[in-house]
Amino acid sequence: MSDARADASPAGRRRAGRARTRLVLGVLLADARRHRLVFLTTLLGVAVGIAVVVAIRLSSQAALESFRGTFVSLTGRATHQLTAIEPMDPARLLELRRAPGVLAVDPVVAATLVVPAASPEAEREAAHRIRPVLSDARGPRALRLVGIDPFQAGPFLELDAEALGEAADGRLFERMMCEPGLVAADRSTLASLGLPDGGDLHVEGPHGPLVLHAVAIDEPRLAAGNPPFLLADIATAQDALGLGDRVLRYDLVLDGDGSDLPLRKGERLDRPERRGERADTMTEAFRTNLQCLGFLAVLVGAFLAFNMAQFAVTRRRTLLGRLRCLGCPGRDLVRGVLAEAALLGVAGGVLGVAGGALLARGMVADVALTVSTLYGPTDGVPVPHLDAVTAAAAIGVGVLATVAASVLPARAAGRVAPIAVAQGASRDGPAPAWLPLLLLALGVLSLVPSGSAAILPAISVLCVLLATATAMPRLLGFVVRHLPRGPVTSLAAGRIERTLGRTGAAAGALVMPLAMTVAIVVMVDSFRAEVSTWTDAVLGADVYAKPLHLELAPETAALSPELVAEFEALPEVLAVDRLRLWEDPRRAPFLVAGARLEMIKRRGSLRVLEGPPLDVIVPRLLDGEALVSEPLANRRGLHPGDTLVLPGRDGDAPVTVAAVFQDFSFDRGYVLLSEDEFVRRLGEIPVRSAALLLREGEDPAALADALAARHPDVEFTTVARLRDEVMAAFHDTFAITWVLAGISTALALVGIVTALLCLHLERRHELGVLRALGARLSVVLRMLAVEAAVIMGTAALAALPAGLALAWILVAVVNTRSFGWSFPMAVDPQALLLLSAMALGASLVAVAVPWTLVRRTPPARLLETRR
Amino acid sequence: MNPPSVAAACRLVRKVYGRGETAAVALDGVDVALRSGEMVALTGPSGSGKSTLLHLLGAMDVPDAGEVEVAGRILGALDDEDASAFRNRHVGFVFQFFHLIESLTAVENVALPARLLGLAEPDANARALDLLRRVGVAQLSERFPDQLSGGQRQRVAVARALVNDPVLVLADEPTGNLDHAAGGEVLELLATLGKERDVAILVATHDPLVTRRADREIRLLDGKVVAPS
Numbered sequence A: 001m002s003d004a005r006a007d008a009s010p011a012g013r014r015r016a017g018r019a020r021t022r023l024v025l026g027v028l029l030a031d032a033r034r035h036r037l038v039f040l041t042t043l044l045g046v047a048v049g050i051a052v053v054v055a056i057r058l059s060s061q062a063a064l065e066s067f068r069g070t071f072v073s074l075t076g077r078a079t080h081q082l083t084a085i086e087p088m089d090p091a092r093l094l095e096l097r098r099a100p101g102v103l104a105v106d107p108v109v110a111a112t113l114v115v116p117a118a119s120p121e122a123e124r125e126a127a128h129r130i131r132p133v134l135s136d137a138r139g140p141r142a143l144r145l146v147g148i149d150p151f152q153a154g155p156f157l158e159l160d161a162e163a164l165g166e167a168a169d170g171r172l173f174e175r176m177m178c179e180p181g182l183v184a185a186d187r188s189t190l191a192s193l194g195l196p197d198g199g200d201l202h203v204e205g206p207h208g209p210l211v212l213h214a215v216a217i218d219e220p221r222l223a224a225g226n227p228p229f230l231l232a233d234i235a236t237a238q239d240a241l242g243l244g245d246r247v248l249r250y251d252l253v254l255d256g257d258g259s260d261l262p263l264r265k266g267e268r269l270d271r272p273e274r275r276g277e278r279a280d281t282m283t284e285a286f287r288t289n290l291q292c293l294g295f296l297a298v299l300v301g302a303f304l305a306f307n308m309a310q311f312a313v314t315r316r317r318t319l320l321g322r323l324r325c326l327g328c329p330g331r332d333l334v335r336g337v338l339a340e341a342a343l344l345g346v347a348g349g350v351l352g353v354a355g356g357a358l359l360a361r362g363m364v365a366d367v368a369l370t371v372s373t374l375y376g377p378t379d380g381v382p383v384p385h386l387d388a389v390t391a392a393a394a395i396g397v398g399v400l401a402t403v404a405a406s407v408l409p410a411r412a413a414g415r416v417a418p419i420a421v422a423q424g425a426s427r428d429g430p431a432p433a434w435l436p437l438l439l440l441a442l443g444v445l446s447l448v449p450s451g452s453a454a455i456l457p458a459i460s461v462l463c464v465l466l467a468t469a470t471a472m473p474r475l476l477g478f479v480v481r482h483l484p485r486g487p488v489t490s491l492a493a494g495r496i497e498r499t500l501g502r503t504g505a506a507a508g509a510l511v512m513p514l515a516m517t518v519a520i521v522v523m524v525d526s527f528r529a530e531v532s533t534w535t536d537a538v539l540g541a542d543v544y545a546k547p548l549h550l551e552l553a554p555e556t557a558a559l560s561p562e563l564v565a566e567f568e569a570l571p572e573v574l575a576v577d578r579l580r581l582w583e584d585p586r587r588a589p590f591l592v593a594g595a596r597l598e599m600i601k602r603r604g605s606l607r608v609l610e611g612p613p614l615d616v617i618v619p620r621l622l623d624g625e626a627l628v629s630e631p632l633a634n635r636r637g638l639h640p641g642d643t644l645v646l647p648g649r650d651g652d653a654p655v656t657v658a659a660v661f662q663d664f665s666f667d668r669g670y671v672l673l674s675e676d677e678f679v680r681r682l683g684e685i686p687v688r689s690a691a692l693l694l695r696e697g698e699d700p701a702a703l704a705d706a707l708a709a710r711h712p713d714v715e716f717t718t719v720a721r722l723r724d725e726v727m728a729a730f731h732d733t734f735a736i737t738w739v740l741a742g743i744s745t746a747l748a749l750v751g752i753v754t755a756l757l758c759l760h761l762e763r764r765h766e767l768g769v770l771r772a773l774g775a776r777l778s779v780v781l782r783m784l785a786v787e788a789a790v791i792m793g794t795a796a797l798a799a800l801p802a803g804l805a806l807a808w809i810l811v812a813v814v815n816t817r818s819f820g821w822s823f824p825m826a827v828d829p830q831a832l833l834l835l836s837a838m839a840l841g842a843s844l845v846a847v848a849v850p851w852t853l854v855r856r857t858p859p860a861r862l863l864e865t866r867r
Numbered sequence B: 001m002n003p004p005s006v007a008a009a010c011r012l013v014r015k016v017y018g019r020g021e022t023a024a025v026a027l028d029g030v031d032v033a034l035r036s037g038e039m040v041a042l043t044g045p046s047g048s049g050k051s052t053l054l055h056l057l058g059a060m061d062v063p064d065a066g067e068v069e070v071a072g073r074i075l076g077a078l079d080d081e082d083a084s085a086f087r088n089r090h091v092g093f094v095f096q097f098f099h100l101i102e103s104l105t106a107v108e109n110v111a112l113p114a115r116l117l118g119l120a121e122p123d124a125n126a127r128a129l130d131l132l133r134r135v136g137v138a139q140l141s142e143r144f145p146d147q148l149s150g151g152q153r154q155r156v157a158v159a160r161a162l163v164n165d166p167v168l169v170l171a172d173e174p175t176g177n178l179d180h181a182a183g184g185e186v187l188e189l190l191a192t193l194g195k196e197r198d199v200a201i202l203v204a205t206h207d208p209l210v211t212r213r214a215d216r217e218i219r220l221l222d223g224k225v226v227a228p229s
Ligand SMILES: Nc1ncnc2c1ncn2[C@@H]1O[C@H](COP(=O)(O)OP(=O)(O)O)[C@@H](O)[C@H]1O
Pocket: A861, A864, B017, B018, B024, B025, B026, B044, B045, B046, B047, B048, B049, B050, B051, B052, B053
C-alpha cells in the first residue's frame, strides 16, 4: 500500500500526511460532537484544573503586592541611607555635606501616624476584631508621614518635583515651609478619609492627638505605599513626631561606595533597598509554602487534564482502529490525536483562565488575611488583576498537560494492529510497577540534604504524592482481586479491572488531595496543640496593656512612662513587666526585645528548649546575656554559649546566648535581653507593651475594665482573651492553607466524578445488557455503589499512610527549615473523620450521577449506544 | 399434547421516536401473536421496526399506544421493578453483537441471569454448565468472551438466554455477525432448544437461512405488518 506513496516527492508526501492528519482531526471532532456530554466533561476537567492554577497565582500576587506597598519608599536617586539607633543630630547635615564624595544630602523624618476611626463604635469594633488585619474605610487608618527638606529633596524624591511644585496654586513647597502643619497627599488617599479636597486631618501622634492641614495633589505614587504617604516639610514632621530638631535618616547621593565616609558610633550606612526587596525577604517562607500548595493544585489540575485527555484517546480506540483499518498510517493518527489534545488544552485553558480570574476574586480575601496576620496590615482587600503572562502560562500548562497525556495512549493506538482494535476491546493496564517505587525513593532522597532550601522538602512532598497516585492502579487491582465473589461484586470488580489504568488514574487524582488534606490537618492540629500549650506556659501575667493602634503604627505607638508608673502604683498590682522592642528599620533579620523579666522570675513563664534551668538563666540575663528564640537559633545555628552580634547605639557588640526558648510569635525570631541591658545597648526606646501581675485574689477582668474606662487609647486584655486572640491569629495564619486544600479537594472530586462518568458513559451498554437480563435498578445501584466504594475506599486507605508521611515531612522538615519552628506530631482522630467524610462524599456523588442517568434511560436505549 | 398456548402478543402497538418534525414512527398498529414452541422469523428492510418490536416484547421499552402481553401479563402496566423481574424470569435475549459481559467467564455469563433470579452460585453454575454442554461449548466454560470466536460467543449467548427457562426468546439478527456455517449452527441450536423447552422464539433477521428454518415469517415494512414476500 506504500508503493503509490513511494514515488511521490517528499513534499507531496508531507502534504498528504498533513491532509490525513486534518482528516483524522475532523473525524475526532465529529466524534466529540456526537458525544457532547463526554467532551464537555473532559473540557470541564481541563478548565477547572487551569482555573485553580490561575486563581492561586493571581490572588497571591495581589495580596503580596499590597503587602509590598509597606516597603515602598520615596528614596528616589539616593545611593545610600544613613541611620542610627536613636534620632540623629541636625548638625550632621553640615558635616555630611562637607564629607568627601558626598554629592547631595537630604534629611528625612518618616513615621506612621494613625487616623482614628470616625466614630467610637467603629473604633471599638476595629479593636474587637482579633487583629486589625485588613484596614478598611470605617476603622482606624494608618498614614505614613514623610518629612523632607524641599530645598534638598530635588534629587531624591521619586516624584515629579516640578509637578509637585506646581500643585497647590504652584506654591506647594513654599506653602509647606511657611505653613506649619501643612501636609500633601494624593487625592485618592484623602478621598478615602472623607476629605477629597483636603482640609483638617485629625491624627494620633506618639504624644497624643494633633491636627494637620491636608492639601490634595494628584500624585498617585504617594498613594502607592501601604500605608499611603503624607508629604510634609521636615519641620512639620519633626513637630508632629515630637523629635525637636532631630532627624531619623539622611538620604545621600555618594560618589563612591561610602567606605571613606566617617561614621559616628551607632550609625549605619546602607544602600536603599530596591522596591519590594525587604517584603520579599520577609515573606520568603510564606511564599514558598504558598507556591507548594499552589503547585499541589496545579499538579492535581494537570493530572486531571492528563486523565481527561487519556480518556479521550482510550475511549476512542475502536474509532482509531477503524481509521487504521481504512489505511490511515499510525503516524498521522497520532498527530491528529495530539492536534485534538492541543485544541482541548487551548479551549480548556481559555475557559480556565476566565474561571480562575473569577475564583481569584473570591480567594484573595483569605490570602490577604493570612499575609496580614503574618506580616502586618494590608490596606483593604487587594484586587487581583489578570495579566497576559499568567494567562499565556496557564493556557500553556493546559496544552502541555493534555498533549503530554495523549502521547502514550495515542502512540499505543497508532501501533495496535487494526484488526485487534476493530474487535473493540478497550482494556487498559496500570502504570509500570517501578514508577511509584522510583518516585518514593526520590522523595526519600530529597530529604537527605539538610540545607535550608525549601525546594527539596517540596520535591519530596510531590514525590510522595505522585508515588501514591501512580501506585493506585496496582492497589486497586489488588483490592479487586480480593473482593468476595458475588454476582454484584464480581460485576463491579470486572468493570474496574478492565479499565484499571484509567480508573486507577482517576483514583490517583483523588488520593493526592486526600493525602494532602490529611497531612495539613495533622500538621495544623499538631501545631495548634503546641501553640496552645506554649500560650498557657508563657502568658504569665494577668492583664496586658498595649497602645490601641500598635499594629497600625508599630514604630510610634508606645505606652508613656507616666502610664507605666501609674500601673506600678496600683494597689492590686504585684509587679509590672514591660517590653521594649527594636526592629532594624532597614533589614529585618530579627527583633530585639528588652523586658523586666518579672513574668519569668515570678511565674516561670518561659519554655526553654535548650539551656540551663530558669533559676540559672535569670541571673545570666541580668548579667547581660541573651535568650534567643527558636526560629532564630535554628536559622543561625545558635546554641547556649554561642555569641551573636547585636547592633547598638555605640556600634555592633556581641552578646552571649544563655538559652534557646520556644516562641511562636515572630517567625523571624527574636533576642530577649533584660531591660537594663537593652537600654544600655539601644537607648531609652519607648515601652511597647506592659504585662501586669496582680496580687493573689484580685480580679483581672475588673481591673482591665476599670483601666480601659480611664485610658481609651490603650487596650487592656485579660490573659483569657489574649489566649483567644493568639489562637484566632493562629487560625487566620492558615486561612489560605484551608482554602487551597479545599480547592484541590473539590478539584479532585470533580476529577473523580468526571472520570467515573466518562467510564460510565463508555460502558453504558453493559448496564443495558444487565437490564436486558432482568437486573433490577437496585442491582445496578448496588453495582455502582460497590464500584465507587472500592475506588474511594482504596483511595482513602492509601491516603492515610501517605498523608501521615507527608504530615511528618511538613512537621519535621518544612516547618523547622522554613519557619524554624519545631513541635511534636500529634494525630487527631478528626483527620480520619474528615478523610472518611471526604471519601464518602466523593462516593455518593460518583454513584449519584451515573445512577440518575441510568434511571432515566429505558433499557433499550442503553443498549443502542453500543454501536 | 395440549394445543400450543399464546406466549406473547402485540395488539395495535404504536411506537414513535422523538417529537414534532423529527418524529419517526417505528411501529404503526402492529398486531402479532406468538405461540409457545414456535420459531418466527421477523423480517423487513433495515429501519422497518424489527428491533423496536423486540424491545417492546422484552419490556425494554414501552409502547405509545396498544398493548403488549407476554406470559399472560400486560407489560405496559409494569413498573421498573416488575419489568426487570419479568425480563429476568420470562424473556431471553440474543443480540447481533453478543453483548457478553467481558469481565466474566463464559459460565459466569450464562449463570448471571440465574444469580440475578436468586439462585446460589453452585446451582446457577450447574445450570449454566448444563446449558453450555447443550450448546456444545462446555470445554470453553472458563474462557473470557474475548478468548472465544464469534460463533462460540453466540452459543454462550443462546445458553444465557435460556438459563431461566423463559417463555420467550428474542433474538436480534443473531446470525448477522457470523459466517454461514456458524450462523446455521446457532440457528439450529435455537430451534431445537426452543422446541424442546416449549419456548416462543422471535428472530429479527435478514438471513434467508433463518426464514427457511423458521415455522413462519412476519414481515414488517415501515412499521406495519405486511404479507411475507
Ligand atoms: N432511539 C431512537 N431514536 C429515534 N429513532 C429511532 C430510535 N431507535 C430507532 N429509531 C427509528 O425507528 C425506526 C425503526 O428502527 P429499528 O426498530 O431499529 O429498525 P430495524 O431494527 O428494523 O432496523 C427507524 O426509522 C429508526 O430510525
